Amino acid sequence: MNPLLLESESIAHKTSNNSYTLGPMQAGTPCCKPSTLLSIENLSLYYGNKPALENVSLDIYQGCITALIGPSGCGKTSFLSALNRLTDMIPDCTVTGNIHYKGIDLHDPTIELLKLRKEIGMIFQKPVPFPLSIRRNIELPLQEHGISKQSELSSIVQQVLLDVGLWEEVKNRLDSSALDLSGGQQQRICIARALALKPKVLLMDEPCSALDPISSAVVEDLIKRLQGSYTIVIVTHNLAQAKRIANYAGFFWVKETAGCLIEFGQCKQIFESPTHELTAAYVNGCRG
Amino acid sequence: MSKINFATLLIWLVAIVITTVFVFILAEIIVYGLSGLSWSFLVEPPQNAGRSGGIGPIIISTGLILFVAIATAAPLGLATAVLLTEFTPQDSRFGFFVERSIDILAGIPSIVFGLFGNAFFCLYLGLGFSILSGGLTLACMVLPILIRTATEGFRAVPNDYRLAASALGLTRSAALIHLLLPTATPALVAGLLLGIGRAGAETAALIFTSGYVDRMPDSLFDSGRALSIHIYDLSMNVAGGDANANSTALVLIIILFLINSTSISLANQWMHKRVISS
Numbered sequence: 001m002n003p004l005l006l007e008s009e010s011i012a013h014k015t016s017n018n019s020y021t022l023g024p025m026q027a028g029t030p031c032c033k034p035s036t037l038l039s040i041e042n043l044s045l046y047y048g049n050k051p052a053l054e055n056v057s058l059d060i061y062q063g064c065i066t067a068l069i070g071p072s073g074c075g076k077t078s079f080l081s082a083l084n085r086l087t088d089m090i091p092d093c094t095v096t097g098n099i100h101y102k103g104i105d106l107h108d109p110t111i112e113l114l115k116l117r118k119e120i121g122m123i124f125q126k127p128v129p130f131p132l133s134i135r136r137n138i139e140l141p142l143q144e145h146g147i148s149k150q151s152e153l154s155s156i157v158q159q160v161l162l163d164v165g166l167w168e169e170v171k172n173r174l175d176s177s178a179l180d181l182s183g184g185q186q187q188r189i190c191i192a193r194a195l196a197l198k199p200k201v202l203l204m205d206e207p208c209s210a211l212d213p214i215s216s217a218v219v220e221d222l223i224k225r226l227q228g229s230y231t232i233v234i235v236t237h238n239l240a241q242a243k244r245i246a247n248y249a250g251f252f253w254v255k256e257t258a259g260c261l262i263e264f265g266q267c268k269q270i271f272e273s274p275t276h277e278l279t280a281a282y283v284n285g286c287r288g
Numbered sequence: 289m290s291k292i293n294f295a296t297l298l299i300w301l302v303a304i305v306i307t308t309v310f311v312f313i314l315a316e317i318i319v320y321g322l323s324g325l326s327w328s329f330l331v332e333p334p335q336n337a338g339r340s341g342g343i344g345p346i347i348i349s350t351g352l353i354l355f356v357a358i359a360t361a362a363p364l365g366l367a368t369a370v371l372l373t374e375f376t377p378q379d380s381r382f383g384f385f386v387e388r389s390i391d392i393l394a395g396i397p398s399i400v401f402g403l404f405g406n407a408f409f410c411l412y413l414g415l416g417f418s419i420l421s422g423g424l425t426l427a428c429m430v431l432p433i434l435i436r437t438a439t440e441g442f443r444a445v446p447n448d449y450r451l452a453a454s455a456l457g458l459t460r461s462a463a464l465i466h467l468l469l470p471t472a473t474p475a476l477v478a479g480l481l482l483g484i485g486r487a488g489a490e491t492a493a494l495i496f497t498s499g500y501v502d503r504m505p506d507s508l509f510d511s512g513r514a515l516s517i518h519i520y521d522l523s524m525n526v527a528g529g530d531a532n533a534n535s536t537a538l539v540l541i542i543i544l545f546l547i548n549s550t551s552i553s554l555a556n557q558w559m560h561k562r563v564i565s566s
Contacts, residue, residue, distance in 0.1 A: 086454060089451060116457075117455055118457040121456070124448065126448065128446075131467070131471055140458075140466055141457065193456065194455075194456065
């Protein structure tokens with residue numbers, strides 16, 4: 001058992017008069033009984049010899065939305081990619097420290113990477129629909145994970161498109177190219193594609209920043225609806241958005257050359273009574 | 289005259305000069321070659337060293353040589369490109385050396401390939417003067433073109449696709465087959481066409497490998513004369529062969545044009561079908 005897990009449990013004893021370990025959710029809908037799903041300890045990340053992230057430790061709670069805020073270039077995206085080991089794809093990138101998912105060491109050499117990424121999905125800043133039809137975009141990963149029955153595929157496609165609120169918009173053109181959709185629709189296709197694999201965790205890297213305000217609002221509402229059913233870690237530059245949807249927030253800042261985690265806590269606390277002066281300055285819009 | 293107008297003029301001038309050269313060559317071949325073109329010219333064997341008769345066996349030999357060349361070079365080229373772009377780290381020494389070797393190979397004059405083919409395929413491997421020797425020599429020659437264009441094609445595929453595919457738990461081979469290959473198809477087809485064009489027009493590399501024999505080949509181990517060699521022979525060695533040389537050149541141009549247009553439309557259709565149904 002790692003120390004962070006014990007720590008959060010000891011907090012649970014202190015506040016045993018309510019059902020939440022860290023007190024009731026302060027932002028968003030009360031969604032869950034926070035238990036640690038991902039625990040990150042002393043995570044450091046280097047590109048070549050250059051550190052990008054140093055000594056980050058935090059817990060991601062099951063069913064909650066955790067927002068990561070901070071200026072550009074402070075390693076939030078790198079942090080996110082370390083959580084599903086997408087950092088393996090980046091040449092020269094080394095990760096040290098521990099990440100435990102449901103108690104399993106993510107850097108265990110015996111871990112099945114494909115299964116891990118199926119459980120921990122990722123949405124990118126720029127929507128990346130594949131140059132295939134809308135239907136194929138969702139079916140392809142499913143087939144690769146062993147679902148081959150056409151009726152099953154069709155029902156999953158319909159279900160996830162309903163989940164992301166896209167079914168009515170695209171049900172008559174499932175076989176046309178996903179590239180013809182608008183940016184907001186493309187991003188929702190990408191979310192649907194990830195949801196189809198029934199992940200436990202969704203990592204979202206500024207999913208709204210490439211979208212217009214209306215599409216952005218639609219995607220934000222969608223993320224809010226996913227709260228509770230999925231554990232979501234979202235990187236965002238939109239502080240208002242973080243405030244609206246997140247249960248927990250982590251503030252990253254660049255110290256010397258490497259990014260680090262300055263403060264982590266309940267969303268309301270980070271925004272309303274930050275303990276660190278950098279956090280206070282950032283959320284009040286003075287710096288960054 | 290303003291700068292922009294001057295630039296526009298220059299661009300037009302260059303375009304016109306290039307087109308004019310092409311039109312002149314084409315016009316001459318058509319003017320002198322069209323009259324000799326007939327069905328019997330296409331199917332009959334040559335007579336009197338090619339002065340009369342047709343080019344039937346020569347078309348067949350050319351087709352067989354091209355087939356051997358492309359059937360060998362295309363899979364090898366594709367595999368090498370995939371290895372270089374998808375399975376070799378960008379800064380590896382191995383990749384660097386392979387790519388430099390390919391660049392050097394691309395710059396070697398075709399006559400050298402001809403001599404190599406003669407020494408290696410005809411003599412060392414004992415294939416003799418044969419369509420197989422000629423095709424394999426051409427394969428060596430077009431391989432650098434195929435690898436280069438395919439490599440560029442794969443590199444042009446946005447890295448986002450690879451990351452997104454990995455994030456969805458797709459294996460690298462699945463991403464390759466379902467995403468990278470279809471996206472790179474236009475580049476692959478373009479490379480294939482360049483290769484076919486180069487192989488189809490090649491003379492020097494074939495003189496020493498597939499030979500001069502102008503009768504119908506019995507098998508791939510038989511010697512066979514390619515269209516380009518026929519043109520060369522008629523215009524250089526056979527007095528009074530110019531008319532048939534022009535007709536043969538016209539046939540060669542038409543064949544290359546047909547190969548180009550059909551493969552482009554096939555590729556388009558295939559891409560379209562992938563998006564729609566597969």
